[in-house]
Amino acid sequence: MTETIQIGNRTITASELISLLASYQMLPQLQRELIIDEAIEQNSRSAKIVIECTPEEVAQAKQQFYAEKQFKNEEDIQAWMAHQGLNPDQLEVITTRKLKIEKFKQATWGNKLESYFFQSKAKLDKVIYSLLRTQDVGIAQELYFRIQAKENSFADLAREYSLGPEAQTGGLVGPIELNALHPIMVQMLSSSQPGQILPPTRIAEWFVILRLEKFIPAQLDEFMKMRLLNELFENWLQEQQKQIMSAPKAEGDT
Numbered sequence: 001m002t003e004t005i006q007i008g009n010r011t012i013t014a015s016e017l018i019s020l021l022a023s024y025q026m027l028p029q030l031q032r033e034l035i036i037d038e039a040i041e042q043n044s045r046s047a048k049i050v051i052e053c054t055p056e057e058v059a060q061a062k063q064q065f066y067a068e069k070q071f072k073n074e075e076d077i078q079a080w081m082a083h084q085g086l087n088p089d090q091l092e093v094i095t096t097r098k099l100k101i102e103k104f105k106q107a108t109w110g111n112k113l114e115s116y117f118f119q120s121k122a123k124l125d126k127v128i129y130s131l132l133r134t135q136d137v138g139i140a141q142e143l144y145f146r147i148q149a150k151e152n153s154f155a156d157l158a159r160e161y162s163l164g165p166e167a168q169t170g171g172l173v174g175p176i177e178l179n180a181l182h183p184i185m186v187q188m189l190s191s192s193q194p195g196q197i198l199p200p201t202r203i204a205e206w207f208v209i210l211r212l213e214k215f216i217p218a219q220l221d222e223f224m225k226m227r228l229l230n231e232l233f234e235n236w237l238q239e240q241q242k243q244i245m246s247a248p249k250a251e252g253d254t
Contacts, residue, residue, distance in 0.1 A: 028241070035240045040100040049107045051100045061099040101233075109232040116228055117220045123179035124218035127189050130171040130211040132158045140200035140207035147197055147209070154197075154211055163206075175216055185210065 005012045012020065021027045040051050053061075071077050081091055109116070117124075132154065134140050143161060146152050158171025166173050178186050184203050189212050192198055198210040218224065 031241060031244065032237060035237060035244075036101060040097070040104050049104060051103050051107070053096060053099055053103070057099060058096055062095045065095040065098075105229045105233050108236075109229055112232070113225055113228055114220065116232065117218075117224065120228070121218050122190075124177060124224070126175040126177050126216040126218070127181075127212060128172070128174035128176075128214040128216070129189055130154050130158065130213060131164070131166045131173050132162045132171050132209040133164055133166075133206040134161055135163065135205055135207065137200065137202075137207050140209060144197070144200050144209050154209075172213070174213070189215075 003014050005017065018027075021030060039049070066077065069076075069080065071080065077091075081087070086094070132140075132143060134143070139161065143152075143157050147154050147157060155170030155172070159167055161167075162171055178190070181189070182203055184201065185208070188198050188201065188210055192210075192212045194212050194214060196212060200207045200209055
């Protein structure tokens with residue numbers, strides 16, 4: 001007997017469901033979730049790390065999940081389960097999944113965070129800088145000399161002449177991570193000293209004048225650790241998906 005799903009007046013077969021998921025561009029998300037399940041479930045043959053949760057951690061994960069869903073009582077939970085088509089075992093999986101994922105991240109990459117941080121530090125460092133940009137090289141040269149001669153302040157000239165949104169802040173930009181900047185700007189700011197005025201330089205269609213105001217080194221604090229763990233996890237997931245997509249299909253697959 002062919003299994004079906006009834007949604008409104010429509011009856012959908014299993015084979016139709018695959019086609020619908022593809023049409024709605026939901027297959028990559030399904031693939032992603034299945035990869036995660038394979039990694040965190042203890043009964044999975046491909047799981048390389050055993051994820052163990054204490055009863056206290058499970059209880060806390062449930063309470064956090066219920067709070068996020070704004071469940072006030074058991075009736076709210078049952079109503080939500082009915083709406084989602086879930087049974088108690090499936091609810092247990094859902095409420096503890098986030099906890100298991102976090103444990104998987106920590107077990108897989110927790111001891112690699114420090115080395116990964118120092119590998120990535122150059123792009124994580126932040127700067128505050130002043131920027132003045134124009135599309136006229138003559139104006140850029142004139143403004144540079146006026147700033148150098150202290151005829152006008154950088155901020156006043158940026159407000160009057162700069163053609164980007166930085167004009168609203170007197171040219172001041174940041175704090176901003178170096179990896180968010182154009183490579184030429186990164187090189188200029190990384191090799192300068194605070195307060196140093198850098199002469200007009202062509203970057204794309206602009207002639208820019210820069211002044212480094214402050215260099216802010218990245219710190220491996222708790223926020224950064226969480227960010228790097230998530231980054232390593234996402235990189236791993238993308239790599240797993242690429243491997244699946246590039247794997248040769250079995251005979252008979254379409």
